[in-house]
Amino acid sequence: MHPRLREMLFTAKRFLRNPLSVIGLSLIVIFGVIAILAPVLEPPTNRDPYKIPHNGYRIEPSPPSAAHPLGTTQQQYDMLYGLVWGARSAFKIGVLVVAANLLIGIILGALAGYFGGIVDEVIMRIADIFYAIPFLVMAMALVVAIGRGLKAVIIVLIILEWPSYTRVIRSDILVTRGKDFILAARASGASHLRIIFSHILPNAMYSVLILASLNIGTTILTAAALSFLGLGSETGTADWGQIVSLCRNWIVGTPGNRFAYWYTVFIPGFVISLFVLGWNLLGDAVRDVFDPRMRRR
Amino acid sequence: MVLVLIGVSLLVFTVMMLLPPGQRVAAYVTNDRVSPAQMDAMIAKYGLNDPAPVQYFRWVRNLLHGEFGYSITASSPVIDGFVRFFPVTLGLVLFSAPLIILVGIFLGTLGAVRKDTPTDHFTRVFAIVGYSLPTFWLGLLLMMIFYGFAGIFPPGTVSNDVRNIIYGEGYHQYTHLLVLDGILNWRWQVVGDALYRMVLPTLNLVVINSALIMRLMRSSMLESLGQDYMMTARAKGADRKTLFRRHARRNAMLPVITVSGLTFAGLMGGMVITETIFDRKGIGWWMAQAALQLDVAAIMFNVLFLGTIYVVINLIVDLIYAYVDPRVRLS
Numbered sequence: 001m002h003p004r005l006r007e008m009l010f011t012a013k014r015f016l017r018n019p020l021s022v023i024g025l026s027l028i029v030i031f032g033v034i035a036i037l038a039p040v041l042e043p044p045t046n047r048d049p050y051k052i053p054h055n056g057y058r059i060e061p062s063p064p065s066a067a068h069p070l071g072t073t074q075q076q077y078d079m080l081y082g083l084v085w086g087a088r089s090a091f092k093i094g095v096l097v098v099a100a101n102l103l104i105g106i107i108l109g110a111l112a113g114y115f116g117g118i119v120d121e122v123i124m125r126i127a128d129i130f131y132a133i134p135f136l137v138m139a140m141a142l143v144v145a146i147g148r149g150l151k152a153v154i155i156v157l158i159i160l161e162w163p164s165y166t167r168v169i170r171s172d173i174l175v176t177r178g179k180d181f182i183l184a185a186r187a188s189g190a191s192h193l194r195i196i197f198s199h200i201l202p203n204a205m206y207s208v209l210i211l212a213s214l215n216i217g218t219t220i221l222t223a224a225a226l227s228f229l230g231l232g233s234e235t236g237t238a239d240w241g242q243i244v245s246l247c248r249n250w251i252v253g254t255p256g257n258r259f260a261y262w263y264t265v266f267i268p269g270f271v272i273s274l275f276v277l278g279w280n281l282l283g284d285a286v287r288d289v290f291d292p293r294m295r296r297r
Numbered sequence: 298m299v300l301v302l303i304g305v306s307l308l309v310f311t312v313m314m315l316l317p318p319g320q321r322v323a324a325y326v327t328n329d330r331v332s333p334a335q336m337d338a339m340i341a342k343y344g345l346n347d348p349a350p351v352q353y354f355r356w357v358r359n360l361l362h363g364e365f366g367y368s369i370t371a372s373s374p375v376i377d378g379f380v381r382f383f384p385v386t387l388g389l390v391l392f393s394a395p396l397i398i399l400v401g402i403f404l405g406t407l408g409a410v411r412k413d414t415p416t417d418h419f420t421r422v423f424a425i426v427g428y429s430l431p432t433f434w435l436g437l438l439l440m441m442i443f444y445g446f447a448g449i450f451p452p453g454t455v456s457n458d459v460r461n462i463i464y465g466e467g468y469h470q471y472t473h474l475l476v477l478d479g480i481l482n483w484r485w486q487v488v489g490d491a492l493y494r495m496v497l498p499t500l501n502l503v504v505i506n507s508a509l510i511m512r513l514m515r516s517s518m519l520e521s522l523g524q525d526y527m528m529t530a531r532a533k534g535a536d537r538k539t540l541f542r543r544h545a546r547r548n549a550m551l552p553v554i555t556v557s558g559l560t561f562a563g564l565m566g567g568m569v570i571t572e573t574i575f576d577r578k579g580i581g582w583w584m585a586q587a588a589l590q591l592d593v594a595a596i597m598f599n600v601l602f603l604g605t606i607y608v609v610i611n612l613i614v615d616l617i618y619a620y621v622d623p624r625v626r627l628s
Contacts, residue, residue, distance in 0.1 A: 125300070125304070126304070128301055128304070129301060129304035129305055129307075129308055130308070132301050132302075132304070132305050132604050132607055132608050133305060133308070133600060133603065133604040133607065134561075134562040134563075134565040134566055134603050134604075134607060135562060135563075135566055136565070136566030136569055136570075137565055137566065137569065137584060137599065137600055137603050138600060140569070140584060140585070140588040140596075141309070141312055141313075141588070141596050141597075141600050142312055143588070144316075144588050144591060144596060145312045145313060145315040145316055146315060217428075217429060221429075221431055221432075224431055224433075225431065225432065225433060225566075225570060228431075228433045228570070229569070229570070229573065229585050229588065229589070230589055231588055231589070241431075241433075244431070244433060244434060244437070247437065248437065248574075251437055251440045251441040251444070251445045252441075252444065252445040253445055253446075258445055258446045259441070259445070259446060262441065265437055265438065265441050266438070266441075268434075269431055269433075269434030269435075269437065269438070270434075272431050272434065273426075273429050273430050273431065273434065276428075276429040276430075276431075277425065277426070277429040280425055280428055280429050281425065284425070
């Protein structure tokens with residue numbers, strides 16, 4: 001058997017042996033399927049599918065019924081529709097933010113780590129400044145400056161998360177830079193770009209992948225928190241944080257039934273938790289599988 | 298450190314320069330009835346159309362003179378708002394931060410010492426769930442169960458009765474910290490009520506924020522348990538208690554101390570949400586209101602303030618680290 005294939009099989013086996021990582025992977029796959037099948041599961045009625053349909057403007061949420069399997073939020077937005085299309089929003093935010101950060105992180109981290117000197121100094125001192133302000137607080141200030149909305153939230157998260165990617169890639173490159181095979185490549189006349197892309201980055205990739213998979217959960221939580229505070233998407237958008245913010249006034253039930261509105265409080269937050277839990281379990285699993293120190297134990 | 302602070306101020310300033318002058322002028326307007334012409338006059342007066350560096354130095358000079366502008370959300374100058382809101386936040390931080398660190402260290406140690414037992418599995422699940430729960434959702438659930446259903450632990454900082462005591466005759470607000478003032482004034486009703494209303498917010502912050510410390514403590518403790526000096530200590534006949542407390546935990550604490558500085562950032566983020574949900578009018582609540590109402594002066598001040606505190610805390614953490622780690626202390 002080809003050694004690379006054997007290595008992959010070994011990795012897959014290790015991954016599947018841990019029940020927690022299987023749970024994490026299943027959760028993400030389920031959410032992925034829901035997000036892909038959203039137009040089939042909940043056919044859009046508006047021109048913009050991310051607008052949740054609502055019957056009337058009655059303030060009080062309605063309990064689950066045949067027409068609304070998971071009930072409605074305040075102002076009668078259909079919960080199930082919002083959650084299904086919200087899965088799409090969540091993937092969009094997570095994937096866009098992480099992809100953009102990988103790109104920025106790789107470029108800046110490679111520049112800082114490979115060339116060192118003044119370039120390194122400037123990039124890393126700027127990163128330090130970003131580290132010096134509590135994350136959510138800075139995110140709030142930036143959203144205010146850029147303007148509210150889901151797009152702004154995505155941009156803000158990209159602006160704020162690049163330092164951690166850059167830092168990890170830089171330190172990985174610093175480790176790899178001094179290795180003999182790099183010297184050999186340089187001696188045989190390889191260009192800087194070629195050394196960075198075909199010799200250094202492949203060796204630094206694992207820790208970045210681990211960081212990325214652990215980071216999607218945090219990214220989604222921050223985006224949801226911003227939406228919850230009213231700084232994210234506008235009312236009625238299929239976005240999980242925004243749906244939770246609609247339930248804020250319904251934590252106290254009616255005198256006869258104190259849990260009268262439990263569904264509108266419980267369901268959307270529970271869905272966010274499952275999604276984030278899935279990514280965190282997956283990230284832990286990826287770390288255990290790929291980390292060479294943990295690998296052969 | 299000073300360089301980082303200058304960087305932070307530059308960053309905050311740059312971010313706010315993204316807003317048009319018409320919105321930034323709000324930092325100088327002290328009432329809500331201003332005509333467009335007056336607005337233009339004020340933009341000109343405060344030089345909000347000047348080149349950015351000029352504005353930056355003017356802003357810094359104002360900061361150094363203690364002029365922070367006017368906050369719409371506090372309906373008062375920023376500094377007065379700060380004096381009013383800060384004690385509420387400080388009270389909760391003083392109450393919850395030690396708990397977060399203690400719970401994290403305790404459960405992390407427990408998990409490592411009893412590795413692969415049900416206790417360990419329980420603490421690990423607790424950590425990963427705490428890591429995954431949205432702060433705002435946990436807060437709402439706690440409110441729904443305890444306040445909505447059981448009718449206990451109401452939101453807010455104090456009840457109306459207690460507010461009457463505080464603003465009544467013979468009560469001195471020495472520090473504006475409810476618990477401390479209550480003790481100094483010998484009014485136990487104030488102390489009791491303030492603590493009673495801090496139970497749920499603290500629980501919320503502890504569950505969410507102790508997860509990081511717990512995970513780190515567990516892995517660091519496991520590493521420390523596998524070291525040679527543990528074997529030596531065991532061979533010399535140390536009992537389990539001494540083994541774990543004196544030899545393993547002391548060493549395992551080092552990385553945790555580093556991270557406890559980071560916890561502060563998480564705690565401040567959690568504070569924005571927790572104060573908003575539990576209706577506690579502190580810095581976090583103020584920040585959320587300011588962000589919603591484009592209260593530029595308050596936003597700039599709070600970001601700068603929290604950034605400064607964070608930098609100072611990390612410096613203190615470094616000092617503590619140097620004191621605790623004998624390798625650093627002796628060199």
